[in-house]
Amino acid sequence: MSKPVVLVTGANGEIGRTLLQRLHTDGRYRVVTVDLTPLPEKYRGFCLETYAGNIMDRYLLDQIAAHHEIEVVFHLAALLSTRGERDPELAHQVNVEGTLHLLRMAQNQSQRLGRAVRFLFPSSIAVYGIPTLAEKKKAGSVPEEAWNVPITMYGCNKLYCEHLGRYFTMNYRQLGALSTAARMDFRSLRFPGLISAETVPTGGTSDFGPEMLHAAAQGQPYKCFVGEDAKIPFMAMPDAVTALVRLLEADRAKMTQSVYNVSGFSVSAKEIARRAVKAFPGAQISFEPDAVRSKIVDSWPEDIDDSRARADWGWAPAYDVDRAFDEYLVPQIRKRYA
Numbered sequence: 001m002s003k004p005v006v007l008v009t010g011a012n013g014e015i016g017r018t019l020l021q022r023l024h025t026d027g028r029y030r031v032v033t034v035d036l037t038p039l040p041e042k043y044r045g046f047c048l049e050t051y052a053g054n055i056m057d058r059y060l061l062d063q064i065a066a067h068h069e070i071e072v073v074f075h076l077a078a079l080l081s082t083r084g085e086r087d088p089e090l091a092h093q094v095n096v097e098g099t100l101h102l103l104r105m106a107q108n109q110s111q112r113l114g115r116a117v118r119f120l121f122p123s124s125i126a127v128y129g130i131p132t133l134a135e136k137k138k139a140g141s142v143p144e145e146a147w148n149v150p151i152t153m154y155g156c157n158k159l160y161c162e163h164l165g166r167y168f169t170m171n172y173r174q175l176g177a178l179s180t181a182a183r184m185d186f187r188s189l190r191f192p193g194l195i196s197a198e199t200v201p202t203g204g205t206s207d208f209g210p211e212m213l214h215a216a217a218q219g220q221p222y223k224c225f226v227g228e229d230a231k232i233p234f235m236a237m238p239d240a241v242t243a244l245v246r247l248l249e250a251d252r253a254k255m256t257q258s259v260y261n262v263s264g265f266s267v268s269a270k271e272i273a274r275r276a277v278k279a280f281p282g283a284q285i286s287f288e289p290d291a292v293r294s295k296i297v298d299s300w301p302e303d304i305d306d307s308r309a310r311a312d313w314g315w316a317p318a319y320d321v322d323r324a325f326d327e328y329l330v331p332q333i334r335k336r337y338a
Helices: 014-026 058-067 081-086 088-113 133-139 153-170 208-217 237-249 269-279 291-298 307-313 321-336
Strands: 005-009 030-035 049-052 070-075 118-124 185-191 193-195 222-224 231-236 259-261 265-268 285-287
Touching (some): 005 014, 030 058, 049 058, 070 088, 081 088, 081 153, 081 291, 088 118, 118 237, 185 237, 193 208, 193 237, 208 269, 208 285, 208 321, 231 321, 259 307, 265 269, 265 321, 269 285, 269 321
Parallel strands (some): 005 030, 070 118, 118 185, 193 231
């Protein structure tokens, strides 16, 4: 039998490129991608086919589904938090309506194949909204069901799409002739801030961490848009991709929910700056907090409770803060700009 087909949207993004390399190395799937921009030649060899197009284009998605028996969807395409605040209506269109198009396509494929298409969706700590720093400190390690009152359009979009995914999995068209048809299998991870050595971040409010490192490595001054004490959880990009693949392979019968927190380590902006200066002496990092972006970061937990992911499908990060910086980020970023 031929290998099953995986569709990756947003394949040209931070998570997408690392995921393509992982899927190619694993060799268990044939990969089809779609992104607004053409995939670089380096990554095309990892793919069965690549498409340049918009996830808002339902005709394009239907054509992809008609040409390939898609059994897994990694829906990574999104308009991130900072850009989303500047154009909330566009964020809603891309993040909600675009996701709805992909869910519809995956559901149709499930009915056609007679078995559940697995749908992997990266959600975010942006779904949380803690009103004050005192409450944030008091909240400690936050579980999935707490503080689900986001203050950004991106967070609202992600939270709603989590609910959409549950609906498609559990209750889609529960009244009518299609009530007994095969339904898709939605699985989601609430990611913390992600730090990659491979790609420069664009448009995320947690990007102060990776931006510091990439600027320091290039000898460029960096003005951090949050205060020194701003603290949120982060994760090294290889762990993020590992978590997605592990959740893909998890036994649905052992999963107690569809949406899981995952985390790596919690660290303050001041500590990231200290490590950047240590790794790249002469780095010029200053703190000039932007009132709105700081408020957004301060509304996210200092830490998130990922005990359910650990219990249900064996999640465990490979990178703590020391290993993330000393063995992954600093060596790879130094090599990148050498």
